[in-house]
Amino acid sequence: MNPGTAKKYLVAGAVAFFLAASNRAQQSPLSHATDFTSEAYYEPPHEQQVKLRLSGAEASPLPGGLLEVKKLKVETFDTGGKPEVVVQAPQCTYAPLDGVASSAGHLELRTGDGKFRVEGDGFMWRQNESSLTISNRVRTTIAVDIFSDKKASL
């Protein structure tokens, strides 16, 4: 990812979407943006490594300080740059102050190796608790033997 491109459409509210609560103080008034991408980095000594990349097709402010994000994609990486988790949702609403993202729409979560995948309709993500609730039609696909000593993990 070109750093210039990554920051081209930076939206502070969107950046805070899946970042740590400590970053919330840096939020600025929300504005509309399209095709945005944002990245968060690890603390030293891995400060050059991307920890999280968030992108979306559109981010729009809503009443009450909420943010509507379309075609959301969140990717997390380990300190070696290996993809860990990818989350995608066509649409969601983010409450920056609460660190909560929710939607009645579809959600898909999969590990970087694609061996663990969860999808469903209607979700709520609580950033502070790192917890995800899927309300309807949950389907998990596990393509790995998690009982053996050679595994992939969530």
Add this chain to the structure above:
Amino acid sequence: MKKMFYLLLAMTGGIGLAQTNAPAPQAAPRQPTEISSDSADFDLNIRRAVYRGHVLVVDPKVKMQCEWLVVDLPAAGGHLQSVNAETNVVIDFTDEKGQAYHVTAAKAVYDYKVEGSVTNETVTFTGSPKVESTESTIWSEPLVWDRAGNRFIFHNEIMKFRQNLNGGGTNALPVKLF
């Protein structure tokens, strides 16, 4: 032995256990295990998945139903530690010889621990557990599968055989008694 093995396979959702205990020729890639439910919670901090309502686990060799399923997912390189299935647990599977089994219990718990050089891996069925096949029905409270020891442990068991009580071969007990 395969029959005993498949009981554990069934309880735990059957995620690849057959490959552990019964090496088979490397054939086609293993089909994935699918878990569906009405709703679910995922705690990424402790790697716990909680499935609620009409939980259905479909594995290439087994099918399990229950109303509540908790899976503690292993960390990278780790072994699955715990699986809990509760409320109307129903497991159906067929062994390699085509023998069908039907297991019911109120609760089933898979537990894996390594203490020193000793590995303890058990599945405990409670709440009127029952194993049915075309040959027999066995009740035991609790019913414990000691996977590390490769045996079933019955408590106050009741057994009902449908045919050839003293026979061996295909009519023998599907499990060892201790």
